[in-house]
Amino acid sequence: MKTKIKEFRAKHNMTQLELAKAVGVRRETISFLEKGEYNPSLKLATKIARLFQVSIEELFFFEDSELD
Amino acid sequence: MKTKIKEFRAKHNMTQLELAKAVGVRRETISFLEKGEYNPSLKLATKIARLFQVSIEELFFFEDSELD
């Protein structure tokens, strides 16, 4: 999975810690997410997307090969 | 969480079992999902949305209160 969290975070001048607190997770969770190291829950994905006021599809991307 | 999986499944004339196989999960998983009993992974949500050719936001809904 790939994500643009880092880009949107930069655009909003937020640190990982600030984003983490805003959506109620740990800083490490944001770090792992940004590196595509896991597949968040829909709920967490939704919280981050709403914070940045973008759609989930604008934030997270799966290769077709990942969906087989 | 609420979802329109059941409605889209009806529109596509699919059983829970057919949908489950199409996205690689168990039938029970679809049953629990349709009842809003849990929060799927983003990957599973993406697979179902792509199958029905709708956005994730058209398929799954969170109340604001669920996101606090």
Added chain:
DNA sequence: ACATCATGTTATAAATATATAACATTTATA
């Protein structure tokens, strides 16, 4: 150089999604 802040990383624990199996109930249909 030193201190502070932001991020990376690793190991382990806790929580929760999903699998599995079994049986119950509802719905369709012969």
Added chain:
DNA sequence: TATAAATGTTATATATTTATAACATGATGT
């Protein structure tokens, strides 16, 4: 009505997300 198909439901196991704590690295500023 009877039979099968679809869905509901419960209990337990497994996998994965997320939390937690600890320490490392990199950047920034004094």
